[in-house]
Amino acid sequence: MKTKQPIDAFARDLPREVRESVYVSSKAKYDKRLDSLNQSYTAPDSIRKLAGQIKQHTLENLPTYLGSAVEQLEKNGAKVHFAKDGQEANETILEIMRGVGATKLIKSKSMVSEEIHLNPFLEKHGCESIESDLGEFIVQLDNDMPSHIVTPIVHKNRKQIATTFQKAGIGEDYNDDPQTITRRARSFLRQKYIEAEVGLTGGNFVSAESGRIALVTNEGNARFSISANKTHIALIGIEKVVPSDKDMAVLLNLLARSATGQQLTVYTQFINGPKAAKQPDGPENMHVIFLDNERSNILGSEFKEILRCIRCGACLNVCPIYRQSSGHAYRAVYPGPVGAVLSPLLAGKKYPDYADLPKASSLCGACNEVCPVDIPLPELLLRHRNKAKQEGIKKASAGTPSMAGWSVLCSSPAMWKTSLRAGKAMDYISLNLIPVPAVQAWAKERTLPPFRGGKFRQWFKEHKRNKEA
């Protein structure tokens, strides 16, 4: 239909089983999150606010805190690099690999590396880059894209995964038992950990006080990636800095609970340099690459709050649009509400290409309510809409019904009153019968709740009368 936005069209064509698995998994994670927070804290909201303040404060003083983190890391023997954009980061990684004569890299899950398209870059230059997170590994075998920032293959079922493994020759036969799939990945990937000369990780937080990089995984893949080889590269966005180790305690408490409902992620690592002298395993060289890639521009803009994001995925899980459309509908590395705010900004000059994403929201506010760092996501989405409108970006208004009728209605009290009475009539008239294409398109996938309004004026009149009496 003409009035549809791209994301609506994607949702319409989504196979039912994908929608179902996305919906079921989102809901399960949402419920677990709520249970775990409520079991632990009497006032979880105050902790979200605290975490938001800590991150906001750090961002507003980023040069100081980032500078201190760099100093600490260097003091401990890590080499620190700075990359303006994806291209520079990729080249730095390749240079480091060439410097140690490496052609094989094992990678733990990192959204930033997705953002800069590291894997295809390394492959183009004759290097092997293997994903070690089970979900990311399957995505890589399939030449697919992750559809969620925490659970990358929520859009796939066991049958598809088993077929992928069979095609790739992992295990002897087709087997779709989740346990067998996991065991087969275990034995395949441990060889890769050992063969790899370089391990690449992201970083969840960096403490300015100690330079410590906190890195969390449940599988232990990030730990394995920096145990069996001699070079570690940590690729980290500048927004990951927090003032101190103590502050990481708040964020770690919230991250796992918000993402998966766990109290703490299974492996929570803190790294601030090459391995200790007497430790036989682990990297002798540690490189940290801080990446800007539009982040300093975002920091200077009306969208800076989005840089607080700790990539927990809670806003995806709660979002009615994400649940219906799945992550791929957002056409970008970061889906869901966070993606709708972040992806257009990370696109830089290509902002207009993603200007429709901020409209993929009902502005219900649920994302703000669950966000562990209290990012005002609906507010930021509105700022995007406003920006796109002011800049006259066409894509941003595709599929928007005209507000002309509405504005006439609102400007006349008499007409407003009449329309309220008419509102009641909507309980009996099907929206499909209204001969306006925009209304029909809207009504095709939605139903209206029964009309409960229109009684205020009457109540007020009576109330006034009673008071006077």
Next chain:
Amino acid sequence: MKKEDFFKPIEDAVNLIDDAKRTPLPDWDLSTIRSSQMPSDTSPEGLWNAFKTRFDLVHGTCAEGASELLAALKSQSVKAGYVDPELKSKLRPWLQEAGIEIHTEIDASQIDTYQFGITQAAGIIAETGTIILSDKSTSSRLGALSPWLHIAVLPEQAPIYPTLYDAMLDLGDDPYIVFVTGPSKTADVEGILIEGVHGPGIQICCKL
């Protein structure tokens, strides 16, 4: 790129912020993030019991004394594994008697010959049911990670932190510390929980 050039746009960006509108660093302490999982009894005994409860909830197993440690090994019918060199003399009689072969080094090319790993922990956290391993206290990263069965021995003098917060304030100067809260796990395939992905499928904490 050069550090100065990299920092310049970040500085420019924060300079745009009105001083009056800057968010102060919030003042907070443990009481602000007090969770219901915080142990109320902070005697060593109370903390160990609290740890046991939490570790059990994340599917970890607690053991006390060499006999329980041995029972855990026997239940998995292991034949050979890695043992921290410092623990070797203490454990050798027990393990030899059970016919279990001991290695005190990991040869990465033979990674699958080690069915278990016994290493030492740097401490534990009661609130979360967490074992703390570190480069300085734990003899081998691979020994604690690659075998199916990992036993972290808690030395007598090792700290039991009541909360995650306490542990975070005492990370010291070890370049590598890892909090291990249960066996390695995934729910990537249809959200079904599977333990033992890349790391141990069985995680034991043992007081010797």
